[in-house]
Amino acid sequence: MLENLTQSLAGRTAIVKLLPFSYDEIYHSSPPPDLFSLLYSGFYPRIFDKKLNPTEALSFYVSTYLERDVRNMINVKDLALFENFLKLLAGRNGQVLNMNTLGDDSGLSHNTIGSWISVLEAGYIIKRISPYYRNLNKRLIKAPKVYFLDSGLLCYLLGITEAKQLITHPLRGAVFESYVASEIYKYHYHHGIPDNIYYLRDYQGHEVDVIIERGLSADLVEVKSAATFQSNYLKGLAYFEKFYTGKVDKVLIYGGEDNYKYKDTLVINWKSISSLFNKK
Numbered sequence: 001m002l003e004n005l006t007q008s009l010a011g012r013t014a015i016v017k018l019l020p021f022s023y024d025e026i027y028h029s030s031p032p033p034d035l036f037s038l039l040y041s042g043f044y045p046r047i048f049d050k051k052l053n054p055t056e057a058l059s060f061y062v063s064t065y066l067e068r069d070v071r072n073m074i075n076v077k078d079l080a081l082f083e084n085f086l087k088l089l090a091g092r093n094g095q096v097l098n099m100n101t102l103g104d105d106s107g108l109s110h111n112t113i114g115s116w117i118s119v120l121e122a123g124y125i126i127k128r129i130s131p132y133y134r135n136l137n138k139r140l141i142k143a144p145k146v147y148f149l150d151s152g153l154l155c156y157l158l159g160i161t162e163a164k165q166l167i168t169h170p171l172r173g174a175v176f177e178s179y180v181a182s183e184i185y186k187y188h189y190h191h192g193i194p195d196n197i198y199y200l201r202d203y204q205g206h207e208v209d210v211i212i213e214r215g216l217s218a219d220l221v222e223v224k225s226a227a228t229f230q231s232n233y234l235k236g237l238a239y240f241e242k243f244y245t246g247k248v249d250k251v252l253i254y255g256g257e258d259n260y261k262y263k264d265t266l267v268i269n270w271k272s273i274s275s276l277f278n279k280k
């Protein structure tokens with residue numbers, strides 16, 4: 001639409017970009033029945049406004065927006081190829097983005113994958129999280145991780161058609177991690193805060209799922225979908241804490257119900273992610 005305007009609107013307009021709802025916007029007065037229902041339903045407004053079946057509603061969304069509008073933007077000739085690419089990308093949610101293996105599996109060139117991913121990110125379908133490597137004298141992986149911004153859309157692309165299927169699904173942890181990363185991103189976006197969000201991983205397998213940089217300090221965040229806490233979840237946080245030069249707060253966001261402090265780590269449940277930004 002902007003491309004077709006004959007006049008410049010500079011100084012006369014504001015652009016508001018609407019992300020899917022956040023947890024607090026939907027569930028501030030009536031919490032969801034359980035974590036898996038939340039992940040399966042996702043956060044697109046119409047699903048809640050019209051009380052739609054998430055699988056059916058998201059199938060229409062994919063058929064209209066993703067397969068028509070996005071295809072037109074990137075001039076996709078082969079619909080089946082694009083559908084397969086979306087599903088392959090969904091299967092890599094929460095992983096370090098390897099363009100070569102994605103190209104091998106999808107039959108697409110490196111340049112085509114880069115173009116398609118850029119359009120999906122510009123349309124707020126996915127979000128790339130960059131690696132953090134400042135002030136750390138380590139051999140670190142320097143490719144981005146990719147997350148779908150809506151867990152419901154991610155579930156649809158993974159072929160999940162009921163909330164209960166998530167309980168034993170092999171990618172349950174990846175879906176939950178995507179939800180957490182998305183909520184952190186939405187909070188920054190809605191409050192006009194630069195999204196200084198990163199991750200850390202070295203070639204020995206040590207990892208911090210999310211790093212939120214706050215000037216001279218940072219939150220190191222581990223994400224686990226399990227409903228019960230285990231102390232070994234904190235190994236990556238403790239490992240990288242030694243190398244960070246500023247002040248560090250360690251946080252675990254998990255699939256349980258309680259919020260508490262374990263030694264020097266803040267443990268936050270899946271309903272209270274916004275409390276991460278209101279720590280005392």
